[in-house]
Amino acid sequence: MDINATIIGQAISFAIFVWFTMKFVWPVIRAAIEEREQTIAAGLQNAEQAKVSLDQAQTEAQKLLNEAKQQAAELVEQANRRANQVVEQARSDAQAAAEKEKQKAAEEIQRQTLSAKEQLRKDVAELAVLGAEQILRARIDKNAHAQLLDQLSAQL
Amino acid sequence: MAGASSSDYIRHHLTNLTLGKIDGEWTIAHSAAEAAEMGFWRFHIDTLGWSIGLGMIFCLMFWAAARKAKVAGASRFQLAIEIVIDFIHNEVKQIFHKKNALIAPLCLTIFVWVFLMNLMDLIPVDWFPHLFYLAGVPYMKIVPSTDPNITLGLGFSVFLLIIGFSIKEKGVGGFMGELTMMPFSAKSPIGKLCLLPVNFLLEVVGLITKPISLGFRLFGNMYAGEMIFILIALLPMWAQWTLSVPWAIFHILVILLQAYIFMVLSLVYLSMAAEDH
Numbered sequence: 001m002d003i004n005a006t007i008i009g010q011a012i013s014f015a016i017f018v019w020f021t022m023k024f025v026w027p028v029i030r031a032a033i034e035e036r037e038q039t040i041a042a043g044l045q046n047a048e049q050a051k052v053s054l055d056q057a058q059t060e061a062q063k064l065l066n067e068a069k070q071q072a073a074e075l076v077e078q079a080n081r082r083a084n085q086v087v088e089q090a091r092s093d094a095q096a097a098a099e100k101e102k103q104k105a106a107e108e109i110q111r112q113t114l115s116a117k118e119q120l121r122k123d124v125a126e127l128a129v130l131g132a133e134q135i136l137r138a139r140i141d142k143n144a145h146a147q148l149l150d151q152l153s154a155q156l
Numbered sequence: 157m158a159g160a161s162s163s164d165y166i167r168h169h170l171t172n173l174t175l176g177k178i179d180g181e182w183t184i185a186h187s188a189a190e191a192a193e194m195g196f197w198r199f200h201i202d203t204l205g206w207s208i209g210l211g212m213i214f215c216l217m218f219w220a221a222a223r224k225a226k227v228a229g230a231s232r233f234q235l236a237i238e239i240v241i242d243f244i245h246n247e248v249k250q251i252f253h254k255k256n257a258l259i260a261p262l263c264l265t266i267f268v269w270v271f272l273m274n275l276m277d278l279i280p281v282d283w284f285p286h287l288f289y290l291a292g293v294p295y296m297k298i299v300p301s302t303d304p305n306i307t308l309g310l311g312f313s314v315f316l317l318i319i320g321f322s323i324k325e326k327g328v329g330g331f332m333g334e335l336t337m338m339p340f341s342a343k344s345p346i347g348k349l350c351l352l353p354v355n356f357l358l359e360v361v362g363l364i365t366k367p368i369s370l371g372f373r374l375f376g377n378m379y380a381g382e383m384i385f386i387l388i389a390l391l392p393m394w395a396q397w398t399l400s401v402p403w404a405i406f407h408i409l410v411i412l413l414q415a416y417i418f419m420v421l422s423l424v425y426l427s428m429a430a431e432d433h
Contacts, residue, residue: 002191003305004176006200010207010309017211017269021218022261028222029241030260032234035227 125153162390169285169386172200172303173295186294200303207300210272214265240268247420252427254325259426262317266310267419273300274378274411278404281385301378301414304371311371314422318366321429335359366425370418377414381407 132149174185176198184201185191191198221237230238244267248260276299288296300306322331339358340351381403388400 003308004174004194004196004198004200006172006198006204006303006305007309007312009199009204010306011313013204013208013211014265014269014310014313017215018258018262018265020215021265022258025215025218025222026241026261026264029218029225029234029238030245032225032227032230033238033242033245036230039227 121156125156128152128156165390166386168295169281170297170383171295172297173202173288173293175199175201184294200297200305202295202297203300203303203306206276206298207269207273207306210276210300211265211269214268214272218264218268240264244419248423251420251423252430254427254430256430258317259423262426263419263423266314266422267415270301270310270374270418271412271415273306274374274414276300277302277378277381277385277407277411280400281382281389299378299382301374302382304375307375307378308367308371310374310418311367311369314370314425315363315367318363318425318429321426325430335363366421370421370425374414374418377410381410 129149171188172191174191174194175182176185176191176194177183178185178190178193185194185198218237221234224231225234241264244260244264248263252259279298284298285296297303319331322334326334336352336356336359337348338355340355342348342351384403385400388396388403391399
């Protein structure tokens with residue numbers, strides 16, 4: 001066993017190495033580690049938050065989608081109803097117009113029939129008178145039978 | 157070495173390269189008698205040199221990692237260094253409860269430095285002594301922790317820190333009180349005075365034991381391990397590797413464990429010094 005000044009040399013170098021580590025090594029590396037730990041913790045927290053807000057957004061989106069679907073369904077319903085109404089309206093309008101036209105046509109026919117009848121009546125009367133005149137000219141006095149002819153023409 | 161006997165061989169392996177003064181001149185001792193002649197003021201320049209060299213390797217390695225330390229995209233080297241730093245950080249956090257900027261770097265230095273010094277034990281025992289012998293250097297011990305000067309140098313540095321921590325936390329009066337009023341206490345001043353020498357003796361012995369046990373535990377373990385390597389090296393060729401390989405593998409555990417024990421015990425002693433009883 002031999003103890004000598006080596007022990008002092010060792011103690012001095014120990015002090016220097018500890019000082020060096022304390023000054024240039026430990027704080028620097030610990031700072032890096034701590035910063036990384038913080039970054040990771042923040043990252044995890046952000047991820048957690050993002051997950052929550054994603055969930056919220058999805059719920060929101062689902063809600064909006066449902067609302068939109070419902071609105072669309074309502075709109076289609078309304079449109080269908082409206083279309084039916086329009087068709088119904090158009091049909092009834094068309095029927096009414098057709099009815100009117102028919103009526104007008106019928107009236108016209110009626111009128112023309114009447115006037116034709118009147119004309120015919122007049123023509124027949126005249127023809128009758130003409131015929132009768134022809135006959136009477138040959139056989140009887142026109143005046144003596146005028147009354148009889150008027151009666152006849154009124155009956156036609 | 158040059159046809160020496162077994163005892164010469166062992167003695168050669170266990171002798172330090174010593175630098176000291178003979179007749180007022182700094183010179184290297186060529187025998188144990190010459191070394192003894194130098195008195196206290198001589199240095200084991202082999203173990204001290206390897207010790208300082210390894211300490212510088214430790215500092216430069218960790219400094220390189222610190223200089224290039226990145227928060228994101230750290231290199232594997234940096235991560236490896238960070239594993240060690242984190243390990244020490246957790247140990248310190250568990251054992252030492254006060255805030256102190258010195259304690260963690262101190263533990264890191266002790267752990268890595270002692271580990272590196274012990275690691276030299278795994279280098280085949282003949283290589284360096286023989287190489288240096290061929291180069292004209294008479295002795296070369298490369299495992300610093302097999303030199304009690306080295307281990308006690310660390311132990312007594314921790315001892316000074318224990319005293320420093322005690323005084324810093326409790327004041328000179330508090331520290332003295334701790335040395336003289338415990339473990340036996342009395343109510344009356346006279347009783348206290350009577351118990352003072354007993355207490356003082358017990359406490360001082362307890363205090364002194366700490367650095368000595370620290371230093372000798374490490375020295376003893378490493379010295380024994382080294383001795384077994386030397387003895388194995390004396391055996392015939394076929395027996396050497398069959399024994400030295402298992403012993404070396406076992407020794408990997410020992411060197412790590414001894415570094416850890418030295419570090420944790422220093423930490424425990426210092427935390428005891430810094431905390432009130």
